[in-house]
Amino acid sequence: MEYTILGSTDLKVSRIGLGAWQFSNTWGVTDYEKAKEILAKAFELGINLVDTAMIYGRGMSEQFIGKALKDLGVKRDDVVISTKIPGEFLAYNDVFKAVDRSLKRLQTDYIDLLQVHWPPCWHNHPTCEYMKALERLVVLGKVDYIGLSDFPVELAEAARYCLSRIDIEVLQIRYNLVERQAEKELIPYAEENDMSILAWSPLAKGAVLGKYTLEDIEKFQDVRSNDPLFKKENYEQIIELANLVKQMAEKYEKTPAQIALNWLIGYSDVIIPIPGAKNPQQVEDNAGAVGWRLNYDDWRLLDEASKKLRITYVTW
Template sequence: MEKVRFGQTDLEVSIVVLGTWVTGGWLWGGADDKESIKTIHRALELGFNFIDTAPVYGFGKSEKVIGQALKEWGNRGDIVIATKCGLEWDEKENVRRNSSPQRIQYEVDQSLKRLGVDCIDLYQVHWPDTQTPFEATMQALQKLQESGKIRYIGLSNFSKEQISACLQAGPVHSLQPPYNIFEREAEKELLPFCMENGIATLGYGGLCRGLLTGKFTGDEQFAKGDLRRFDPKFKPDRFKQYLKAVDALKKLAAKYDKTVAQFALRWAIQQPGLTTVIAGARTPRQVEDNAGVSDWRITEEDIRKVDEILEKHIKTPVGPQFMAPR
């Protein structure tokens, strides 16, 4: 797996990050813990050294499973762990934003315990909390740095203006925005801004909730609790548009003897301003497919063809806004 310097940090990370929302099972129709651990181990064997998670992924479950996988692996070595803070939930699984210093201090200790580590490499505010001054949030994160509980500070789902406000209060080492072939809002302001300010980026949703794997036919019935039941992209009319685009992308990927998923991840990596791309995996086989992103390039001509495919097939594009918590 190719490695890259992560912004202005001293971290050398794999260009594909193992995403673990599915590991927690919540909003993904459940998860098999043993299979998840096998998947994490296979990723490490293949050279993935960057794992992204969050407490809200299964309400602690994803972090616990990663902690168990690391324990069984036996040697953390250069494995980089990124998790998040700033969301809280109740017994009914209602999630809301809370980036108060008190919440952050509570969360970091819980995450360290679940992950079984002494220090978190990258600690990210999951969603901006406009009820808490950004300065207060940043000060709390800097205190965690000084205490040795975290190494670097990241933001997720923040706008350019919100990042700027945080920068006035302290260093921001990374941003995690949604980004894939179908969701490209970050290209307008966020990626250029991050390039200008030396902020590393992790584009999440690299396979767009599975759309870019090419596995869907359009007849799928998603189980109760699966977030794709609420995703506008998976509603009948739009679903057909996106699947036509995926079919065309498959033909483009075949030129490189690659799957459409591998092509989609490689496309993301080649975009200006993107440092790494996050791809989830439920099974070892899926992570093996995601590993096929290294050591090849898409031509500029075919990069342009991607834009032509989107313009031809997707008449009513829609972003990932439905995922934003209160």
């Protein structure tokens, strides 16, 4: 495993993390033993960054992680837990209440990285109200570092303005070979400000791997049934990109997932992909995305092919 430093901290994190949204009904890993096997494989391979959220399975994901850490005998210092507080829980007192519950589910007395999951779109909580609550949690030792998920640059700036003792260390954003909007503002902003980017859906929820047929995508029952990437007009284009990913995989004797993730880390050293996995084999596969690099010409070929995509989110 390769390691990097999170933001401006001295915290060492694996260059590939593990996304734990999969431990929920949304993705289907609802059996604790299965989740434990996935986590065990990640730790065995040197992945020390686990990304969860209070909302994943309404606490199920955090609960599974907390229990697995105990059952597997993982030392607390050896794992970096990244969790997120939903935009609905951002009233000042609610921030503390939500974090207390999260700590209980995670069976720990501190959170390494707490992110605001999304801006409070419809509750009108003033930005400084919740940012000051997060800062207080750091001062009180319940949280080590904070971050923002799905925030535009303007709002990240406003949020940082509210802080007096600490800064934002992480932006968590959607970033994959198909969806590259973050390259316009968010990634340059993170690079300029010494922040890490946790790249979510780094495999475009599997779309970029070309593992599903047009018939498969019509049968999806999980979160992908409503995802615009899996609508025919988009997916037909993505299949072409996936074919190139597969060709590269053959050339490098790697897997499509390893090619897709390696391309992301090649884009910038601030990017840390957090792929989700539904079994230990996928974890192992994803962990093999580091320790080597695509050469410049091949990186560019994928770059050009991905730039040709014309994805639309207006699918109804």
